[in-house]
Amino acid sequence: MLRRVRRVRRDGRHVRLTVDAHPAVQLPGIPGWLTGESLLDQGVETTMPNLPDLELPALTTKPWHVVVSFAGPRTVRIVVAPAGARVLDEEPTWLGIVTDPWPDPVEPSVADTDDAIVVTGGQVGVRVSRFPFALAVTDAEGRVVLRTAERLRQVAGFPMAPPVLGGGESTLLHCELGPDEEITGFGEQFGQLLKNGQELRLRVEDALGTGTGMAYKPAPVWQSSAGYTGFLNTGATVTADVGHTRPSVLALEATDEALDLYVSVDPDPAVRLGDYTALTGRGTRPPLWAFGYWMGRCRYHSREEMEQVARGMVEHGVPCDVLHLDPDWLVVDRLNTDFVWNTDRFGDRRELVKTLDGYGCRLSVWEVPYIDPVSPRYSEAEAQGYLVRDASGAVAHLRGTPTPDGRPRALVDFTNPAARRWWQQLHGDLLDDGVAVFKTDFGEGLPDDVALADGTPQRHAHNLYPLKYNAAVSEAIAERTGRAPLVWGRSGWAGSHRYPGQWGGDAESTVAGMRATVRGGLSYALSAPGFWSHDIGGFFGPELTPGLYVRWTQFGAFSPLMRAHGLRPREPWKFGERVLAISRDWIRLRYSLLPYLWQVATESAAQGWPVMRPVSLHYPGDPVAGGLDGQYLLGADLLVVPVFDDGDAPVTRRLYVPEGRWTDLLTGDAYAGPSWHTVTVPLECMPVLVRDSAVIPRVDLPTTFRRTDDLVGSPWQLHVYGAGDRELSLTGFDGTDTSVRISGGTAEATGRQPVRQEVVRHG
Template identity: 30%
Template structure:
């Protein structure tokens, strides 16, 4: 944040006057600052606050660039809520109530303050010491400052990736640089959330000084924030409905992946695929390693494959497809600096250019360019965006399964894109445009829009894309936990799926013991997805026969879980809930559960407690409010209890939530063996069914009558009831009742 010594002028927003109210919005004037404040019921339980100079807020004809920025940030722009506005005359200071049913936003002035309540409970209030102000820095930059009061026990979640505690309180997040790994949503289990809707620089001071204030600094001309009220699941629902949700991946990405090791030949990787098949190990996809395997020719604006690695692309892709394996390959949105295309496109202005002399900015080499200097395409220019997207589509027409592209570059100040973006805005918008162009190439022309674009980039709206790749970590127990925590923190930030890497080909492998390998694999099986690493020392074949047998055991589980996990992704499209859900997200009313922050819910039905240290005993906390069934023993436990369980390497502490069902698919070595007309094979019940199961593209409904559950959609499946229940089939209907 700007140091206080850099504050040339601070304008505290005080004198608030009511102007007008409509069914969805109330407008106020801030006369002492020449500004207006618009408060909108954007959706049920969602308030939007926009503050700026009146001329800016009342501009009814924004430019094309402003409209593009709005579309990149918001999937739903029109307000769909209703607002009732009334004054609060009994107050010493004038105030107003903006009501949405039992949710009330109260606002007053001198100084300008607000609070949000639900029923009789005040959930959030602005801090009277900071409230809302505009800071003018010595450099002339305008910075909005907003302070929110925190109670002593308020926890804060979201705001992007972290490998530490999921509760972000006490941290500082500066969102305009790639290394920050930041996302814009923050929420509290107390029942409120906040989203700063901006491409500009946003800084979150989450009570780093112990003053019990959450301070937000926004570097922009307009303050635009959304306030959410509800349980965390409802906050994610409203946030993703507002900012966008993922499309559906196809079936094959749900199978097991293999990442090519750096420097490995394609022929060697194909041999590894054949070894997987011969060993009876499941596999569906291969990701080729950096550098980029395909991209622009040195002298023509057409794509070509790296002939040194892939001499005949169609033949190579066909060889993998004969093994029922799809290929994902790295690419990047730029050209090498020592090529004819660099010179030609620099003259055209198609590359990101330096302000000082108008030359194309040359970036230092990266993994995608094998260390060679390069320039980035100016994707803010529609002709360049279209060209890159169309060339990408040609690669898929040749048989490529998915692109791999990290485009979150640390673009320095002093570069202005053709669209006028620079600084933090350009750093934020560039990976957004790159992923959007790839989506247009891979999935945009399909019905339904199925496809994945593999990337680690984080930016506002990243949850619109179905596949987020996990971080590179150490080959150690700490690395295993690091990968798990990043997945849970991203899920709490609105990202539906983070995949895991089973080890790291670029790190020392001595720490990867057979025990760690199996524990890591078991937890990865019960996640969105994961990938093996192609380094021979990290492949199953590097371990003893007993360990390889355990690998086969867990891969069988993975393919049986595919209908459930893909059903969770389909559910995320409707609800915004991630595949892996932290305890604070899933059980906000159980503060004890929040401390067990390496446990998680896989969807609504399964509680998973990964074993994160050597040994065969693990402690598990079963959240209050539900009973839980041990998948390994069939025993039932009451919630709100802590247990020490024994888990051999062929088991994992997993508990089914009472009232739910787990639908499993058949044994398979790849998703091509699935029968699309019969994706399910078996149903496990955890007590009397009360909830319709989450399952891919199957409509199974549970109805309850006279103490029994009646289920349609389980025809021909094997059903395993819990103890004390019996199953009776009645034509196309299954009746579950107590044993008499």
């Protein structure tokens, strides 16, 4: 237990404190901790009746270090580590999560008193109490936004949540939760958006669905309504106990020898996300076609089957930009990727791409970072040292999913530059033949007992593996094609947002699965902001009802990316004429809104913000917004209210409207906020409300078209909500920025005009 600050020194950008730490024991059967110090020094109430006999541990001392520095005017880094810990000698980028450790560095100033050391930089202050040791982070006005939990004691005075406990297999930070403080984030979690009362184990897993309590893309990144964003720069497993064990304690335990904590302070969570992504990188805006409709199935078994689906899209008037091919494209189809194309099933690859392109569809293909021993490439990879090794030097075995013959699969070691390059080059022929995107599936199976080529410690390796896997593929696409790369990744960790996009894994085809999917996307948005999506209709489970298919399609049409996919057919004509007609209308509505999605995508890539946003991101002062996880904002101007129902009859939906006036995009009904409203929603509808003062650019859809390419150059309509003139900047599909002034019913553009614009006023 850290107890007393002994020394303070300034070292360039860093302020380094040496702290005495003493052995501590937890009281048997009751909450509380003890060191070998006197009971008086520990604050124990010795006059309490029935005080048990206490056996104090030996009073020995070990030095720990606390290092404070400022990555920017709103972001402080606090490293807490025992003497000799590796993190003390490494740059913040050493794990590959942080990409720019000093985006806007600030020199610290130090005030040293008898009671505390106060380190300030920019708009952030850190107060370190000398004895007993404690930490507090303050904002520009001196208000405490984060403090350790030394004040929280049980009736006899024993501390229940000492600020820092460490020295063994893990390090534990206890922070005090304010009486009204709300915590969100921690990656893609499928439970309630507000994490208060929950205990989360942040470890990348094949979650086997959205209802198991596990997560494909956890992240040690969280948001506090007190006005800060926290980020643990670690690959280690983290347990986040958010008032679950102790109602007023946020306990963060990392299976690591140290804590590397970043705290960004600002009342606006969007500003804080910008600061976090300045540290960890931002994904580039995907190509325009990525925002069209995607179709997939597990599985299409032949070229003829894929052509039939692509032809069906044209015949049924459903625009489609991407058709996805799962593992059947491989000769060795055993949770293996060796890039050996199955010509028996799909013929010549280049010809397949050309044929699908004739129907309007680009080709997406599946991959995993695993190689089966049956593959002819296994021996090559093993001989060249491209496979992950265990601590004994033998080839490591993939966790989970056994092979039919019992021989374990191996994993590519992406920390080995030669292996990484080999894997990237294996993508080359597919990209040259026109494959547009790779679905980077799995990545959660790295065992714990590994010795990675670059020396990444075992405790960090498992969670960092999907980050390195998706990075390798994303970079290969960018290098080979020269365009903005796009993957479709399932697993991830902090930093994965910079490799768009990701999807929510294998949701169950039920209302509960859809509900959990929305929650997962919103939770992920607050920890890994960028371009996230999901499988429309869910991936597995009971037979998907026509009603739920429509409701999920409506949700998908207003998601950052839009893909239908599952174990069974997801083509809209498979669910009857009514479903086809409704789904086609919503898919076309999405295409009409591509100019708006393009603006939001451009903003998100530039600012480090998510496309799909919790309402609290733009309304942090709204006391209701923090817990809203059944509705969301798409960009800042559209409020989307999915309908969670699997029938085909009208349903009643309760929705919350933030402050201001909002207008339903389809019906024109107006709503005033902040307030709750109850509406009746037929199957054909989903509430999508537009914020007053918004300008929503839309493209004028031709009667027939196949994909996004057919809309480039088409006229845009500028839908203006609310009275008054407007000035705005628009980014065209070609990347051209144009300043537009809207006055009355006309739009006047300055500079090159990417498209013709017409004004449509609402309200």
